Amino acid sequence: MDPFESLPDREFYAPVFAPWLGWDDFGPIYRKAQPFTVVSPDRCWILYSLAQQAMQLDGNFYEAGVYRGGTAIILRDVILIGNRNGADKTLRLFDTFEGMPETDPDRDLHKPGDFSETFLDTVKTVLGDSDNIVFHPGLIPDTFAGLEDDRICFAHVDVDIYRSIQDCCEFIYPRLAPSGFMIFDDYGFPTCPGARQAVDEFFRDKPEVPLVLPTGQALVTRCA
Numbered sequence: 001m002d003p004f005e006s007l008p009d010r011e012f013y014a015p016v017f018a019p020w021l022g023w024d025d026f027g028p029i030y031r032k033a034q035p036f037t038v039v040s041p042d043r044c045w046i047l048y049s050l051a052q053q054a055m056q057l058d059g060n061f062y063e064a065g066v067y068r069g070g071t072a073i074i075l076r077d078v079i080l081i082g083n084r085n086g087a088d089k090t091l092r093l094f095d096t097f098e099g100m101p102e103t104d105p106d107r108d109l110h111k112p113g114d115f116s117e118t119f120l121d122t123v124k125t126v127l128g129d130s131d132n133i134v135f136h137p138g139l140i141p142d143t144f145a146g147l148e149d150d151r152i153c154f155a156h157v158d159v160d161i162y163r164s165i166q167d168c169c170e171f172i173y174p175r176l177a178p179s180g181f182m183i184f185d186d187y188g189f190p191t192c193p194g195a196r197q198a199v200d201e202f203f204r205d206k207p208e209v210p211l212v213l214p215t216g217q218a219l220v221t222r223c224a
């Protein structure tokens with residue numbers, strides 16, 4: 001006998017409420033993203049939740065590290081739904097779309113060319129045509145050029161390696177709106193030691209304290 005049988009959404013308690021199992025509107029959105037992402041459902045849920053809150057803030061959405069476009073699908077759906085309700089956000093997508101650039105063998109375990117099984121044109125087709133989705137193919141930080149006046153409310157930083165994360169922090173953080181989010185996908189992963197080092201070094205002299213999540217991600221919310 002299940003003592004919680006009559007609990008609403010009982011099937012999502014595993015054992016505590018786990019909406020990343022596909023609860024409510026997240027279910028269909030995640031199912032679209034899943035074939036194109038290496039990011040686990042619990043991390044996708046964090047992105048989905050923060051992205052919805054960021055729709056209330058001033059600025060655009062950035063994703064650094066797109067690969068085959070999976071997590072970008074989640075951000076796209078949040079933005080397009082919000083824009084239909086009166087917001088006007090753009091999703092900017094940054095990747096070489098040819099795999100990892102040079103890595104630092106003293107800090108990173110990834111190798112140049114990892115994640116090269118992707119093609120820009122295929123990712124564009126997967127994400128669909130919209131004026132609110134802009135691709136910036138090429139090497140970060142070169143591809144930030146020309147965006148110096150941009151304001152950012154949400155940044156998913158999923159680039160895995162020390163130098164790329166450092167470059168993202170240096171460009172994105174000063175442009176982050178008050179209460180805006182930077183979420184670092186790889187912070188806690190033993191495969192990405194350079195990620196944690198880059199985040200810790202960058203925020204050492206900042207007022208924000210990166211919040212380490214049980215998912216492996218680290219979240220920074222910009223102080224006002």
Ligand SMILES: C[S@@+](CC[C@H](N)C(=O)[O-])C[C@H]1O[C@@H](n2cnc3c(N)ncnc32)[C@H](O)[C@@H]1O
Pocket residue numbers: 036037038039064065066067068069070071072094095096097098099100101114115138139140141158159160161164
């Ligand atoms: C783990 S993958 C991203 C995963 C993706 N978010 C998903 O949903 O599966 C990391 C990506 O970061 C990209 N990357 C790392 N450093 C970069 C740099 N300096 N410039 C452009 N892309 C970079 C790689 O090309 C790779 O596609």
